[in-house]
Amino acid sequence: QSVLTQPPSASGTPGQRVTISCSGSRSNIGSNSVNWYQQLPGTAPTLLIYTNNQRPSGVPDRFSGSKSGTSASLAISGLQSEDEGDYYCAAWDDSLNGRYVFGTGTKVTVL
Amino acid sequence: EVQLVESGGGLVQPGGSLRLSCATSGFRLGNYAMNWVRQAPGRGLEWISYISGTTSVTKYADSVRGRFTISRDTAKNSVFLQMNSLEAGDTALYYCARDSLISTSSPYYFDHWGQGTLVTVSS
Numbered sequence: 001q002s003v004l005t006q007p008p009s010a011s012g013t014p015g016q017r018v019t020i021s022c023s024g025s026r027s028n029i030g031s032n033s034v035n036w037y038q039q040l041p042g043t044a045p046t047l048l049i050y051t052n053n054q055r056p057s058g059v060p061d062r063f064s065g066s067k068s069g070t071s072a073s074l075a076i077s078g079l080q081s082e083d084e085g086d087y088y089c090a091a092w093d094d095s096l097n098g099r100y101v102f103g104t105g106t107k108v109t110v111l
Numbered sequence: 112e113v114q115l116v117e118s119g120g121g122l123v124q125p126g127g128s129l130r131l132s133c134a135t136s137g138f139r140l141g142n143y144a145m146n147w148v149r150q151a152p153g154r155g156l157e158w159i160s161y162i163s164g165t166t167s168v169t170k171y172a173d174s175v176r177g178r179f180t181i182s183r184d185t186a187k188n189s190v191f192l193q194m195n196s197l198e199a200g201d202t203a204l205y206y207c208a209r210d211s212l213i214s215t216s217s218p219y220y221f222d223h224w225g226q227g228t229l230v231t232v233s234s
Contacts, residue, residue: 002155035220037156044206044227045148045156050220088156092217099172100146100158100218 003028004089004103011109012079020106022072022089028101032092034072036065037102040085048087049074076108084110113137113223115207120228123197131192131228133207141165141185144210146218147192149203150227157203160192161210161218168216174200197232204229 005023012018022034036049047056049065052072062077072091076083089103119131133145147160160181161170169181180193190207205228208221 044224046224047220047222056222097173098170098217102156102158105155
């Protein structure tokens with residue numbers, strides 16, 4: 001099972017702000033950068049946020065990331081219908097042999 | 112334009128083998144680390160393997176270590192995943208993903224993904 005815990009679901013109406021949490025530990029989020037991936041229905045994942053709070057080119061600035069201690073969060077402001085999909089946090093975990101871990105995933109629904 | 116195209120998936124019996132390929136274009140493969148990530152039907156993402164760009168350091172998830180082998184051929188611009196001793200739990204869509212330019216010895220973040228190839232392990 002994943003060592004990064006996310007809420008299974010989040011929802012909002014168009015224009016609202018939605019926040020997704022990602023809880024980890026000292027060996028992953030506490031020691032390494034957090035990245036976020038978006039997976040729209042029926043498509044491959046895409047990079048949404050890297051190195052805690054950086055947006056790749058082409059990602060709207062209504063997506064933002066932050067990290068504090070062993071937790072991170074993704075905020076979507078001005079929610080749009082095309083934002084509906086699954087969101088995963090991820091980080092390198094230094095424990096045991098080392099591994100890249102994804103969060104449990106959060107399904108965002110636009111009401 | 113960066114492109115990653117996976118192939119080689121299919122139906123295989125438990126205990127069997129498959130070799131997945133990821134054909135890359137639009138960038139110099141030797142400069143980048145590459146990863147394989149899988150997603151079981153209706154489930155989340157699971158990282159399974161990494162190969163660094165310049166030194167070919169490899170890393171594996173515990174779930175596949177000893178059974179799967181990642182490799183690459185820069186002349187063919189391709190990355191491979193040899194999968195042996197397949198189990199029902201390996202059934203998933205397998206994605207090839209390019210790592211960031213700064214990744215040297217472990218995965219960092221994945222900035223480009225392929226569309227995946229489906230592996231089904233069943234008798």
